[in-house]
Amino acid sequence: MLNHINDYKGIALSDLCRNATNIDGDEFVGIKFDWNTHESKFDISIVFPLGYRIGIDNEAIRSDILSLISLLTEYGDNKSTLAHQKSNSFVQYYSFPIQAYMNIMYDFLDRGRYYTEQDETYTRGNSGRVSWNRTIRHERPIVQKKGIAYLTMQVRKRNDTDKNLITEISKYCVYDSFLKLGWLYGYNLPPKPAIKFNKNIFLSVLREKLAITHKDRDKRLIKDMLDIVSFVDTTEKSEQDFYFGTYKFEYIWEKLIDNIFGIKEKSLYFPKSTWTLFYSNNKENRALLPDTILKEQDIVVLDAKYYRYGETSAASHLPSSSSINKQITYGEYIFNNYKDEGDIYNAFIMPFRRSNEFFNTELNYLAIGVAKSDWKKNDKHYELVLGVLADVKHLMSVRVKPNNKEVHELLSIVRETIQQL
Template sequence: MSNEFKEVTLSKPLSEYCRNATNREGDTFVGIKSEIIGDKHEVNVYFPIGYKISEKEEDVRDEILDLISVLQAYNDKQSRVSQITADQVLKTVRFPVQAYFRVIHYYLQNDYYKENEEVYVPGTSGPVNMRETINKIQPIVQKSGFVFPNLMVRKNSDTDKHLITEINKYCVYESFIKMGWIYHFKLPQPAEVKNPNLKVYKSVLQQKLENANNDTLKQLFQSMLAIIDFRNSADDPEEFYFGTNNFEYIWEKLIDETYGIKEKDYYFPRTTWRLDFGERHNPALEPDSIMVTNEHICVLDAKYYKYGHSGKPSDLPRSTSINKQITYAEYIAENSKFEKERGEGKDVLNAFLMPFSKANNIFGTSDNYFSIGEAVAGWKHSTRDYERVQGILVDVKTLIANSTRPNRQEIKNLSKAIEESLKKNKDMESER
């Protein structure tokens, strides 16, 4: 590890590592990249479009951690389909971000791991602990008295104790190199061993994990093992990629987890071919999310589009998406399957949800939700509420920072925003 890399990762303000993806000309990556470019080692954090990056150090740190948390929770195989190379995709998949944080947190709370507890096993050689022997070994009764067929002898030598601390020092240093720059803590001293035997490290950690009874230590050993595995599998361990070039999938999941119901497949429109020789059931149409409140059933489509940043109509959903939204909602509003729900007085509403920044936008609003208008179809009269698809901008920073999913208060707030948007657009239509 070069001294230059240490300087870069520890000396700059966090905000200088951060910028937004633009979604232009392949600039779509959201996450963290650690790359060697020429003779320099650079670490950069890429936030999604519409995310207002703060300037205060503590705020930026929290925002990076929020982003990491969301990427870790929702960055599945679909999200990882990437424009970066296959090798980089593998690094993204393998990168054990949570392991690095756990090792750092343990170190900050406890210093390096040191083994103080003696481990005793049945045996005939080594330092004997008679108390352990009496408690755990069944003696054989003889005329001359009791005889122990085995003794409890100390298993872990001073060398073993030193080795597990050495492994922990190695993992702590690796963790600070990879993720410690987020905290701006001083880089710890590297492990004394210049050429560590990672196979031995892995074997020792596996044994420790098998024998660990304490949950905190289990997590620590699991994390250290993940770090060793990643270090062992990477051609250049100083380069890593944690994130996605397809944040639109994560945007969909954030919307669905925050506002949607889990049983949404109940609302999926289905089709069937009735053939002369049997039937063929087609895959259902699947809206992104279904939000249900006391007053509404809302069909939500999460669109990770640039309109909230650009204000350009070309960055809005096109006819295919609009027509599908109307079809989804019409199925719920007209099908007899949903008579009970409609009998409870629930209206069916429709909305596109797109990202923007309430702190920095061209619309002059500071609200978490902002109505930009509505989409309608020429083949409908737009007399039913569900035929008018409301365009709602959602503050992406608030959504990413939200840790409560589903969030009842935000469901209520979004429902109100859609309802008010519909009323506003109806009023405007009547005035034309």
């Protein structure tokens, strides 16, 4: 537990981190931030997916956490229910703007101060300090015998209240950012702002300011403040629970595999079916959808399985007959229609830590066995479904997607293993 005043200094990030087990509902992957009202303390935990190799020292773990945040931000969607907030008797879903919080924190550290309004604002009027350059550009003069005259001019708008309010909102957002994410860098909290949170007023002031701001950096900052104010509950409390993550990491695992190894035109390889009806119009059924089609000289149909085998080496944690037979159907369809595009292979991709005691390898991809069916002769490559473990930390570090290097390495492992059987 972390005290919300000064316990960030010297914290060991390793004490906050662990892997999901996928046992007894332990499926959440992401950041949990529970506020203990009675003790005024946080309970922060960072949960990594199955198979992720968590670093040892603070610097390595911080990099791991940022990688996890990046992955969840990039791949989270409605299927994976990216974030949720606990409430007394129900679950409320929302999108936690973690990037906005981090941007606010970084901006404050870089500026060394809170945001203050520097630009002068102008309005149409007859009294006040006149800006003749703006008046000439924006106002229409009238012609008189003695020359031209302006009925209205551009005068400087003085509103110190609004200026001070922008700064106070900045203080609120900075405090809230350090409150929620300061532990990541061991930063102490800045002073708690005196201003009382008012969502409607804050939003109105920020939107008005955004409309007249021209500096890119300031515009980005105001947008981040808008995201934070929009997110904060109307309970007027920064000290509220929030979860940033997912209970369905299998969807993110599928998308990660597809983005690294897959081709965009995979729908060409989807097996389709049709009902030809005697008493009504024919009906086209939805196509079978393989997760990923890898294509480089040969074709590999990949099925991303977020299963526990890579942690346990237990055969009971491998794909079942239904998954195996479905893969063979995919391969057979492609073989019958696209075999001139190369040899056809099948593989399951499952997560693991390459340092796992059961495998203990330096390889990022490890073939662990092959699945066969009893309704095929198993004399064609696509009729054998290869089980491949992929190091999760390595895949999460791959920034180029699709990645030709990874495609080539995985294809080589699949091809060489199957051809040797």
